[in-house]
Amino acid sequence: MLIAATLAIFIAMLLAIIRGIAGPTLYDRILAVNMFGTKTVLLISLLGFLMGRPEFLDIAIVYALINFISVIGILRYSDKNEFKHHKELDKEP
Amino acid sequence: MDIMVIILSGIPLLIGSFLCISGSIGILRFPDFYTRIHAVGVTDTLGTGLILLSLMLLSTDFLVIAKLVIILLLTLLTSPTTSHVLAKAAMYNGVKPVLKQS
Numbered sequence: 001m002l003i004a005a006t007l008a009i010f011i012a013m014l015l016a017i018i019r020g021i022a023g024p025t026l027y028d029r030i031l032a033v034n035m036f037g038t039k040t041v042l043l044i045s046l047l048g049f050l051m052g053r054p055e056f057l058d059i060a061i062v063y064a065l066i067n068f069i070s071v072i073g074i075l076r077y078s079d080k081n082e083f084k085h086h087k088e089l090d091k092e093p
Numbered sequence: 094m095d096i097m098v099i100i101l102s103g104i105p106l107l108i109g110s111f112l113c114i115s116g117s118i119g120i121l122r123f124p125d126f127y128t129r130i131h132a133v134g135v136t137d138t139l140g141t142g143l144i145l146l147s148l149m150l151l152s153t154d155f156l157v158i159a160k161l162v163i164i165l166l167l168t169l170l171t172s173p174t175t176s177h178v179l180a181k182a183a184m185y186n187g188v189k190p191v192l193k194q195s
Contacts, residue, residue, distance in 0.1 A: 001103045005144060008110035015117035027126055027183040034175055035133050042144055049148055057160040064164060068171040075182045
C-alpha cells in the first residue's frame, strides 16, 4: 500500500515537472514548482515510513518551510509594479 | 487488530494518491492558468491531508504523530496562502483568463 502511494506520487511529480518545463507563462512554472515541493514533502514522509526510519519527518518539515518561503520570494521579485515604485522613489529626491 | 489498522490506513492512502494523480493530470490538461490553480489548490490540500492522516494511523510513536500533525498544519496554512498570492500576482501582472472557448 505504501509502495503504491509512493509510485502515485512519483507519477504526480513527473506530470508536474512536464508542466513546469512546458509552461507558457512564468506563473505556470511557479505553480508547478510549488506542487513539486508539496509532493516532495509527501514523498520524504512516505519513504521514511517505507524504510522504517521516521526521522525523515524532520527533513519534511524543513522542506515544507523552504518551499513556502521560496515561492513567496520568487513572487515578490516577479512583480512589475514593485520595480516601477522603486524607480519613482529614486526620481523624487 | 492489525488487519483493521492496515485497512483503516489504506483507504485514506489510496484516496489521497488518487487525488494527487488527478491534480497533476489537471495541471497538464486544463487550458488556463486560473483553472490550473484551481486543480492544484483543491486536490493538493486534501490529498496531502489524507496521506498524512493515513501515516498517522499507521504509526505508534507519539513524537512521530506530533511531527505529522506539524506537517499537516503547515501544509493547511501555506497551501491556500500560496494559491492566493499566485493568483493575485498573476492578475496584477496581466495574465488574462480564457473566458470563452470557441
